[in-house]
Amino acid sequence: GDSVTQMEGPVTLSEEAFLTINCTYTATGYxxxxxxxxxxxxxxxxxxxxxxxxxxxxxxxxxxxxxKETTSFHLEKGSVQVSDSAxxxxxxxxxxxxxxSTFGDGTTLTVKP
Amino acid sequence: EAEVAQSPRYKITEKSQAVxxxxxxxxxxxxxYWYRQILGQGPELLxxxxxxxxxxxxxxxxxxxxxxxxxxxxxxxxxxxxxLGDSAMYxxxxxxxxxxxxxxxxxxxxxxxx
Numbered sequence: 208g209d210s211v212t213q214m215e216g217p218v219t220l221s222e223e224a225f226l227t228i229n230c231t232y233t234a235t236g237y238x239x240x241x242x243x244x245x246x247x248x249x250x251x252x253x254x255x256x257x258x259x260x261x262x263x264x265x266x267x268x269x270x271x272x273x274x275k276e277t278t279s280f281h282l283e284k285g286s287v288q289v290s291d292s293a294x295x296x297x298x299x300x301x302x303x304x305x306x307x308s309t310f311g312d313g314t315t316l317t318v319k320p
Numbered sequence: 321e322a323e324v325a326q327s328p329r330y331k332i333t334e335k336s337q338a339v340x341x342x343x344x345x346x347x348x349x350x351x352x353y354w355y356r357q358i359l360g361q362g363p364e365l366l367x368x369x370x371x372x373x374x375x376x377x378x379x380x381x382x383x384x385x386x387x388x389x390x391x392x393x394x395x396x397x398x399x400x401x402x403x404l405g406d407s408a409m410y411x412x413x414x415x416x417x418x419x420x421x422x423x424x425x426x427x428x429x430x431x432x433x434x
Binding site for chain 2: 211239241243248249250251252253256258296298300307308310311312313
């Protein structure tokens with residue numbers, strides 16, 4: 208079945224540092240790929256998505272590129288802020304049921320001033 | 321901005337008791353999802369509704385869990401009897417249709433079973 212693997216956390220960075228959170232996936236066909244963010248005590252919010260190979264999703268300074276050849280969708284940000292501290296989830300949804308999403312286990316990011 | 325509403329936000333119960341969670345999706349959203357999120361893990365889909373019909377409940381432990389969306393709007397997830405291993409965050413999400421990939425999540429209900 209479909210699966211998503213994220214780099215293990217937690218990740219601790221200083222403010223203005225470069226962020227990379229790795230995500231690889233296994234799926235049948237060509238899924239859409241997502242990054243969600245979850246702040247403490249809240250539900251998940253969609254951060255960005257990409258629907259086909261070589262697409263780049265971007266939002267709030269975060270970027271991720273859909274790499275079919277490496278089955279990856281790594282999240283990057285050039286300069287993190289304290290307010291970026293949260294849990295980040297990589298997810299996919301398959302072509303047979305667009306709404307059914309498979310999530311990774313999440314990566315906790317802490318940004319220190 | 322329209323949001324998915326869930327209640328209660330927190331629930332503490334003893335094992336073998338019954339619990340129920342409520343979700344009100346964004347108005348006009350035909351598809352509703354219930355997820356279970358165990359601490360330190362990603363959400364796992366329990367049940368997916370399209371209007372009032374169940375599309376996918378393959379991961380719902382049907383011996384103790386039930387879900388309904390009688391009028392195709394709000395939904396209730398019930399656990400009876402609760403077990404210690406049910407302690408988790410229960411998230412509700414909605415989308416315009418099952419073909420729509422973008423889901424909008426509620427704040428969740430955190431359940432603790434003692």
